[in-house]
Amino acid sequence: METTATPPSLKPEDGYELWLRYRLLPSHDQFKISQIVCNESSDPLLSAAVAELQRGLEAMLGHRPEFSPVVTQDHALLLQPSQVYPGALAHLTLNHEAFAYLPKRAEERQSHTISASSSRGVLYGAFWFLRQLQMGTAFPQTLTVSAPSYSLRMVNHWDNLNRTVERGYAGQSIWDWHKLPDYIDPRIIDYARANASIGINSVVLTNVNANSMVLRSDTIVKTRAIADVLRPYGIKVFLTSRFSAPEELGNLTTSDPRVPDVQQWWCKKVSEIYDQIPDFGGFLVKANSEGQPGPQSYGLSHAEGARVIADALAPFGGVLLWRAFVYDDQIPVDRAAQAYAEFKPLDGLFQENVFVQVKNGPIDFQPREPFSPLFGAVDETSLVMEVQATKEYLGFASHLAYLGTMWEEVLKTPTQQRPAELVLHTIKGVAGVSNIGSDRNWCGSHFDQSNWYALGRLSWDPTQEAREIANEWVSLTFGSDVTDPIVSIMMRSREAVVDYTGPLGLTHLMATGHHYGPGPWVNDLDRADWNPTYFHRANKDGIGFDRVASGTIQQYAAGWQILWGDPKTTPENLLLWFHHLPWSYELKSGRSVWEELVYRYSRGVAEVKAIRQEWSHLTSKVDPDRFTQVAEFLKIQEKEALWWRDASLAYWQSLNGLPYPEGFDPPQMPLEYYQGITHPFAPGNTHTG
Numbered sequence: 001m002e003t004t005a006t007p008p009s010l011k012p013e014d015g016y017e018l019w020l021r022y023r024l025l026p027s028h029d030q031f032k033i034s035q036i037v038c039n040e041s042s043d044p045l046l047s048a049a050v051a052e053l054q055r056g057l058e059a060m061l062g063h064r065p066e067f068s069p070v071v072t073q074d075h076a077l078l079l080q081p082s083q084v085y086p087g088a089l090a091h092l093t094l095n096h097e098a099f100a101y102l103p104k105r106a107e108e109r110q111s112h113t114i115s116a117s118s119s120r121g122v123l124y125g126a127f128w129f130l131r132q133l134q135m136g137t138a139f140p141q142t143l144t145v146s147a148p149s150y151s152l153r154m155v156n157h158w159d160n161l162n163r164t165v166e167r168g169y170a171g172q173s174i175w176d177w178h179k180l181p182d183y184i185d186p187r188i189i190d191y192a193r194a195n196a197s198i199g200i201n202s203v204v205l206t207n208v209n210a211n212s213m214v215l216r217s218d219t220i221v222k223t224r225a226i227a228d229v230l231r232p233y234g235i236k237v238f239l240t241s242r243f244s245a246p247e248e249l250g251n252l253t254t255s256d257p258r259v260p261d262v263q264q265w266w267c268k269k270v271s272e273i274y275d276q277i278p279d280f281g282g283f284l285v286k287a288n289s290e291g292q293p294g295p296q297s298y299g300l301s302h303a304e305g306a307r308v309i310a311d312a313l314a315p316f317g318g319v320l321l322w323r324a325f326v327y328d329d330q331i332p333v334d335r336a337a338q339a340y341a342e343f344k345p346l347d348g349l350f351q352e353n354v355f356v357q358v359k360n361g362p363i364d365f366q367p368r369e370p371f372s373p374l375f376g377a378v379d380e381t382s383l384v385m386e387v388q389a390t391k392e393y394l395g396f397a398s399h400l401a402y403l404g405t406m407w408e409e410v411l412k413t414p415t416q417q418r419p420a421e422l423v424l425h426t427i428k429g430v431a432g433v434s435n436i437g438s439d440r441n442w443c444g445s446h447f448d449q450s451n452w453y454a455l456g457r458l459s460w461d462p463t464q465e466a467r468e469i470a471n472e473w474v475s476l477t478f479g480s481d482v483t484d485p486i487v488s489i490m491m492r493s494r495e496a497v498v499d500y501t502g503p504l505g506l507t508h509l510m511a512t513g514h515h516y517g518p519g520p521w522v523n524d525l526d527r528a529d530w531n532p533t534y535f536h537r538a539n540k541d542g543i544g545f546d547r548v549a550s551g552t553i554q555q556y557a558a559g560w561q562i563l564w565g566d567p568k569t570t571p572e573n574l575l576l577w578f579h580h581l582p583w584s585y586e587l588k589s590g591r592s593v594w595e596e597l598v599y600r601y602s603r604g605v606a607e608v609k610a611i612r613q614e615w616s617h618l619t620s621k622v623d624p625d626r627f628t629q630v631a632e633f634l635k636i637q638e639k640e641a642l643w644w645r646d647a648s649l650a651y652w653q654s655l656n657g658l659p660y661p662e663g664f665d666p667p668q669m670p671l672e673y674y675q676g677i678t679h680p681f682a683p684g685n686t687h688t689g
């Protein structure tokens with residue numbers, strides 16, 4: 001009896017290889033690279049590039065190219081790390097991370113060239129070249145020049161020293177502080193490869209809710225071990241520093257930055273770090289936010305507080321990322337307005353080596369927010385945009401939500417502060433809160449890998465289309481024969497989550513603490529501005545937050561004020577963000593707000609059902625292990641989408657007493673049922689360690 005072997009691509013896969021799977025190309029025997037040629041072999045970044053090329057080309061072409069300092073054979077790939085270009089390519093010499101690819105010219109012996117003005121550029125070019133081969137069927141034919149738009153392309157881990165991960169849904173932290181510095185998990189090298197392949201050049205290892213022990217001498221030695229592994233991949237390490245560390249770690253009686261002992265403590269600490277890690281990136285600080293200590297305890301502003309740490313870092317070339325995620329329920333101002341209110345007046349007062357790190361939206365990584373009004377509003381402050389790759393508010397690891405579309409939406413929004421200015425023009429970097437952990441597939445789910453991928457690709461070139469990035473990712477991760485159906489799923493996925501969790505611009509409606517599942521009724525938390533009721537303001541008569549009356553809208557440029565100031569011109573996907581409207585208010589569809597909510601929540605559930613169905617058709621096209629896990633997760637997502645819909649509608653209906661529109665099922669259970677659900681062990685809810 002004849003048996004058919006499983007095609008290689010359909011062998012079970014666990015997702016560990018991410019988008020660097022390097023499968024044998026169907027037409028591999030038509031391609032040849034016999035040598036990788038580079039005459040500067042001692043540079044560790046070049047060695048990393050050569051190793052990756054050898055690994056990838058051997059796997060894809062079926063033969064291993066030799067390394068050689070000079071061209072001795074045909075079909076060579078030349079790496080030129082110190083090329084100075086004439087004419088049109090001159091800007092390459094200005095950007096030390098850029099690379100150019102020059103395809104074979106008929107008369108030349110060698111086949112291809114990757115040129116750059118630094119070894120780092122060559123490393124990025126090598127990964128680009130491998131990607132083109134993985135996705136295509138031929139060597140790239142055209143001259144290509146690529147330079148990153150931002151110098152800071154960061155992953156921010158919210159990892160604690162005890163290996164728990166705040167808002168982490170992919171297992172433990174990949175940093176095993178206990179075994180460091182003696183044992184380096186080989187996974188760290190693969191982590192570095194993955195980051196370098198998408199252009200990430202900076203990594204914050206620790207949680208923004210920082211523990212002073214991050215700065216202890218033994219932790220610094222451990223950090224050095226990680227830095228040594230990441231360096232050949234062009235990645236700098238950063239740490240989070242706690243503002244009160246001088247007292248907690250240095251035994252000083254104060255952390256007041258005006259006190260000379262405190263200033264000296266920071267200087268000594270920073271110099272201790274640079275002794276160990278000469279290319280240390282710097283610190284990320286969360287200050288006076290959600291209970292974290294900060295300069296305001298001493299009556300000082302964020303800029304005054306940042307100064308002491310920035311000054312300590314400056315002589316070493318280190319930078320300070322200072323977060324703008326601040327709000328205080330003692331201040332009688334809309335929470336959405338507080339970051340701008342705090343930081344706009346400080347424009348021009350931060351040191352040159354400070355970047356203010358601003359979340360994409362004014363509240364907190366919600367499934368949909370308008371852009372933060374700080375983008376475009378400051379002239380003399382360098383901003384970094386912070387996005388959240390880990391899906392704290394979009395269904396944890398089990399819901400499929402591709403965030404490329406969400407980030408594209410914010411990056412490409414016009415600020416209207418200056419002609420033709422988009423949000424992406426107002427920043428100097430992008431930082432993504434990591435979704436990476438020690439789960440075999442890194443991110444807790446196969447599709448969450450796409451968010452790590454999109455983070456890197458968008459921070460390299462924020463003008464790229466989310467669809468194009470999804471195309472690349474699917475083709476690298478699942479193969480090019482399934483790109484169309486899977487990209488279609490991905491492109492609709494975030495909007496589905498918006499629909500079933502918070503349509504029409506509703507926001508911050510999740511359960512307390514772990515943030516898993518719906519909790520729009522919650523109104524008894526310690527702080528008013530943590531309560532979902534604070535955000536939706538629903539009552540018998542209507543729903544939504546009137547940000548015209550609150551004045552928040554005035555933080556935006558005049559064009560936005562006009563558009564968002566009137567419910568008739570406000571895009572419906574932000575309607576209840578900006579306006580409090582009667583339940584009976586009629587929308588473009590002819591439905592009332594109440595009917596539209598029912599319609600949209602239901603549409604979200606239907607979309608997940610459709611996505612699940614579409615995935616089921618891919619059974620013969622995706623390897624069995626990944627196929628099954630995705631299918632099971634979609635089953636969970638469908639169940640939970642319905643939970644979100646039903647719980648939310650049951651609550652809104654308890655306020656407005658309106659009947660369910662015809663054709664729509666009422667919630668399956670009474671409101672009390674949903675209010676009684678608890679999840680004491682939901683992951684990711686930790687501020688400790």
Ligand code: BDP
Binds near residue numbers: 209
């Ligand atoms: C919130 C998270 C919290 C973080 C905070 C932050 O729930 O765990 O500490 O953001 O960004 O969304 O600091």
